[in-house]
Amino acid sequence: MDHAFxxxxxQGDNVLVLGHRLxxxxxxxxxxxxxxxxxxxxxxxxxxxxxxxxYAAEVEGANRTADDLAYLRDxxxxxxxxxxEQPNRDFAVTIMRQFLxxxxxxxxxxxxxxxxxxxVAEIASKCRKEAIYHLERSSSVIVALGDGTEESHKxxxxxLERLWPYTGExxxxxxxxxxxxxxxxxxxxxxxxxxxxxxxxxxxKDAYLQMPDNDFAQIGGKSGIRHSEHLGHMLSTMQxxxxxxxxxxx
Amino acid sequence: MSHxxxxxxxxxxxxxxxxxxxxxYTRRNEGVSIWVVESNQVLASSPTDKGPLFxxxxxxxxxxxxxxxxxxxxxxx
Numbered sequence: 001m002d003h004a005f006x007x008x009x010x011q012g013d014n015v016l017v018l019g020h021r022l023x024x025x026x027x028x029x030x031x032x033x034x035x036x037x038x039x040x041x042x043x044x045x046x047x048x049x050x051x052x053x054x055y056a057a058e059v060e061g062a063n064r065t066a067d068d069l070a071y072l073r074d075x076x077x078x079x080x081x082x083x084x085e086q087p088n089r090d091f092a093v094t095i096m097r098q099f100l101x102x103x104x105x106x107x108x109x110x111x112x113x114x115x116x117x118x119x120v121a122e123i124a125s126k127c128r129k130e131a132i133y134h135l136e137r138s139s140s141v142i143v144a145l146g147d148g149t150e151e152s153h154k155x156x157x158x159x160l161e162r163l164w165p166y167t168g169e170x171x172x173x174x175x176x177x178x179x180x181x182x183x184x185x186x187x188x189x190x191x192x193x194x195x196x197x198x199x200x201x202x203x204x205k206d207a208y209l210q211m212p213d214n215d216f217a218q219i220g221g222k223s224g225i226r227h228s229e230h231l232g233h234m235l236s237t238m239q240x241x242x243x244x245x246x247x248x249x250x
Numbered sequence: 251m252s253h254x255x256x257x258x259x260x261x262x263x264x265x266x267x268x269x270x271x272x273x274x275y276t277r278r279n280e281g282v283s284i285w286v287v288e289s290n291q292v293l294a295s296s297p298t299d300k301g302p303l304f305x306x307x308x309x310x311x312x313x314x315x316x317x318x319x320x321x322x323x324x325x326x327x
Contacts, residue, residue, distance in 0.1 A: 032260075033260060033270040037269070037270065040277060136269070137269055
């Protein structure tokens with residue numbers, strides 16, 4: 001297995017899948033301001049996808065492009081963590097999923113800025129500027145809704161409990177994680193976890209939300225072994241154009 | 251740096267208003283800085299007062315410094 005390719009596809013797929021999920025809110029946000037904000041974040045993430053998957057395609061050297069990787073792979077070839085493919089459900093789940101990911105994304109990208117691979121460091125540095133804003137926004141909304149009305153608090157707590165089992169996968173190292181940490185391409189995940197936990201604990205405290213006392217982790221996303229059934233449905237929408245009209249361009 | 255009113259939006263507080271303004275009004279790279287003010291803190295002139303407030307200056311072109319050459323170094327005035 002080419003660990004560098006695998007690593008790059010994981011980065012690209014995380015933001016591709018989450019970006020697409022966010023785009024599903026476009027035109028349906030609870031208020032205009034949130035609708036536009038979610039669409040902006042989605043666009044940021046699709047832009048980040050382009051950087052990661054273009055590099056992945058180059059590293060692979062199999063004559064595929066970023067578009068081929070995004071639109072012509074099936075669910076089992078996707079390498080995103082399970083957290084980002086979870087469906088939007090209500091706004092509480094959407095924004096909690098965003099927060100849990102952003103809180104990981106910022107310190108992870110920060111660490112990637114010291115990657116031995118110059119290109120990875122440059123991509124990370126560009127992405128982190130955007131991610132910092134994403135985290136600032138999602139953490140403010142977490143606090144506003146957690147410390148909002150009885151209903152909003154209840155929904156936020158439920159969203160947190162629903163998504164919590166999907167956070168463990170972000171930090172459980174597998175063979176690829178170990179290999180890219182060893183080669184200096186990427187950080188040791190456990191080091192990132194400490195910073196993630198710090199952010200999560202402090203925001204949840206401000207939001208009067210109770211952090212679940214359970215470290216059971218659903219895994220199988222970043223290895224591609226066991227994606228949830230939701231990913232295939234999402235891809236069928238995301239990829240329909242290229243599947244129906246192969247090679248279509250505009 | 252002159253600021254210009256670009257629009258109105260909803261937000262639970264000032265911090266969030268700045269974030270919302272950033273998302274709603276600066277997406278095409280127009281943003282340099284943002285000021286937000288609660289709408290109930292804005293005192294506005296009444297449209298019916300337009301005549302007495304603004305018409306008197308209509309006939310006084312000499313109040314516009316258009317008869318001077320402004321050196322390029324001065325920049326926007």
